[in-house]
Amino acid sequence: MSGLIITSVPLPPSIGTACPSDGLLYESSPPTAELKAAEPTVGSSYKIGQSPHIGRLLIATRDICADEVIIDSEEALAVGPKQATHPVCLNCYRRVDGSYLCPLCQWPLCSEACWQSENGHHQRYECELLASKQVHPTIEELKQDDCRLYDCIAPMRIVLDSHRNPERNRLWLGLEDHRMYRKKIGIWQIDKHTVVDPVREKWQLGDRFDDEELQRACGILEVNAFEVCDEDKSISARAVYSHACLMAHDCVPNTACTVNPATQKMTVRAAVDISAGQMITTSYTFTLDGTLRRRAHLKETKFFDCCCPRCSDPTELGSHLSSLACPRCSGRNYTVPEDPLNPESYWKCLGEQCGNRIGPTQVSQLLTCLQRKADELNYDDTRGLEIFIETWSSILHPNHSILIGIKYYLCHFYGNAPGYQLHQLPLHLLVRKIKLCEELLGVALILEPGASNFHCSLIRELELTEKELARGQMSEEDTETTDFEDDNQP
Numbered sequence: 001m002s003g004l005i006i007t008s009v010p011l012p013p014s015i016g017t018a019c020p021s022d023g024l025l026y027e028s029s030p031p032t033a034e035l036k037a038a039e040p041t042v043g044s045s046y047k048i049g050q051s052p053h054i055g056r057l058l059i060a061t062r063d064i065c066a067d068e069v070i071i072d073s074e075e076a077l078a079v080g081p082k083q084a085t086h087p088v089c090l091n092c093y094r095r096v097d098g099s100y101l102c103p104l105c106q107w108p109l110c111s112e113a114c115w116q117s118e119n120g121h122h123q124r125y126e127c128e129l130l131a132s133k134q135v136h137p138t139i140e141e142l143k144q145d146d147c148r149l150y151d152c153i154a155p156m157r158i159v160l161d162s163h164r165n166p167e168r169n170r171l172w173l174g175l176e177d178h179r180m181y182r183k184k185i186g187i188w189q190i191d192k193h194t195v196v197d198p199v200r201e202k203w204q205l206g207d208r209f210d211d212e213e214l215q216r217a218c219g220i221l222e223v224n225a226f227e228v229c230d231e232d233k234s235i236s237a238r239a240v241y242s243h244a245c246l247m248a249h250d251c252v253p254n255t256a257c258t259v260n261p262a263t264q265k266m267t268v269r270a271a272v273d274i275s276a277g278q279m280i281t282t283s284y285t286f287t288l289d290g291t292l293r294r295r296a297h298l299k300e301t302k303f304f305d306c307c308c309p310r311c312s313d314p315t316e317l318g319s320h321l322s323s324l325a326c327p328r329c330s331g332r333n334y335t336v337p338e339d340p341l342n343p344e345s346y347w348k349c350l351g352e353q354c355g356n357r358i359g360p361t362q363v364s365q366l367l368t369c370l371q372r373k374a375d376e377l378n379y380d381d382t383r384g385l386e387i388f389i390e391t392w393s394s395i396l397h398p399n400h401s402i403l404i405g406i407k408y409y410l411c412h413f414y415g416n417a418p419g420y421q422l423h424q425l426p427l428h429l430l431v432r433k434i435k436l437c438e439e440l441l442g443v444a445l446i447l448e449p450g451a452s453n454f455h456c457s458l459i460r461e462l463e464l465t466e467k468e469l470a471r472g473q474m475s476e477e478d479t480e481t482t483d484f485e486d487d488n489q490p
């Protein structure tokens with residue numbers, strides 16, 4: 001399966017375009033204003049700036065053209081397994097089954113070759129400590145799809161790295177951890193249960209790691225880490241970068257980020273032209289989610305209320321990812337929130353003559369119900385997916401996030417899935433794929449324009465499908481001509 005899968009999705013990092021009113025969010029520890037990450041190298045197109053509401057961020061120092069590399073192969077400050085992951089190799093982050101164990105600490109690795117690789121993260125950081133305490137996953141834990149022991153590895157590496165020398169410590173101190181907010185909403189307590197207590201008490205490493213250091217490392221990861229994965233999702237890790245993590249959030253980012261899954265190096269390109277003085281941004285959430293879900297996700301995982309232009313616009317900049325068909329106008333007009341920044345807002349019809357309003361409870365019940373139906377869909381049954389789209393297109397805008405997610409899946413499925421390769425598709429499915437590409441491109445042009453992975457992959461898929469369709473039509477014409485000639489044989 002290739003094509004539409006994006007090699008890296010930010011987990012996502014740092015702080016964002018947040019509502020200035022929410023003062024608590026910016027109570028950092030320690031105050032970041034006094035801290036400095038390594039400065040950008042000479043000739044960089046950006047500098048590290050500071051905003052009272054957003055904290056530290058990257059600002060373009062000159063005009064940057066679309067597709068220009070802004071950050072070239074930035075080395076990760078730290079890499080480690082994701083939270084609640086299936087068991088992975090502690091060096092290359094590929095899934096492991098426990099058949100090869102590290103000869104020193106008995107944690108599973110993928111192979112002897114990986115164990116012997118130079119610069120293995122595992123040997124460099126936790127191996128010796130784990131070996132000294134003889135702590136490793138049990139056979140039962142190795143069967144879990146959400147093995148919480150792996151949650152401890154990345155925070156331990158950050159603490160060990162910060163102990164190595166004052167320069168490294170300064171880099172870590174420069175990253176946000178939203179300490180107060182994590183305490184307020186209980187994440188602090190969860191991290192104590194899944195990371196701090198296991199490391200300090202169960203593994204008896206309290207003399208090497210104190211509570212505060214581990215909590216800060218957990219916060220840095222939650223706020224700043226990017227997800228590292230490859231196309232077939234065999235690699236699963238998270239990584240923190242000193243510069244890339246300073247990009248502010250925007251629900252319409254102006255960059256495209258990719259992480260090389262083998263080296264975990266991050267490259268950031270301009271997706272669109274960026275003017276001197278503009279913020280360099282990425283999205284910490286899923287671009288194809290509607291505003292209610294995006295803002296809830298950002299609040300829950302990144303601890304801020306996004307008030308970016310897209311979140312503030314009832315139509316999401318005309319993409320209509322959240323719009324509903326107006327029941328009174330029988331689908332001719334769309335209903336949007338009166339105040340998109342308030343989840344309790346009433347919704348009203350955009351039709352000038354109509355003015356129909358719907359209460360927040362009614363909207364929420366409808367969306368919960370449809371989302372549940374969508375979650376229960378069998379994704380192997382493409383006919384069922386097409387029927388779902390057809391059925392609910394009368395209630396939702398055709399670009400509604402619930403439908404667009406399924407359309408995105410189908411667009412990728414047709415032409416890439418086994419048995420559905422482009423050359424195997426009948427003409428009507430080639431035509432359908434082109435329609436899906438065009439619809440999705442309309443959304444991509446608004447929400448991830450320019451050289452974004454989403455936009456570029458759709459263009460590529462569209463071009464290949466149009467070529468295949470032209471080839472199919474030509475051979476059909478050939479057949480017709482041959483038939484005609486055959487018919488005219490004496």
Ligand SMILES: [Zn+2]
Nearest residue numbers: 089092110114
């Ligand atoms: Zn490995």
Ligand SMILES: [Zn+2]
Nearest residue numbers: 102104105127
């Ligand atoms: Zn080991």
Ligand SMILES: [Zn+2]
Nearest residue numbers: 251306308311
């Ligand atoms: Zn936003």
Ligand SMILES: [Zn+2]
Nearest residue numbers: 326329349354
């Ligand atoms: Zn209406």
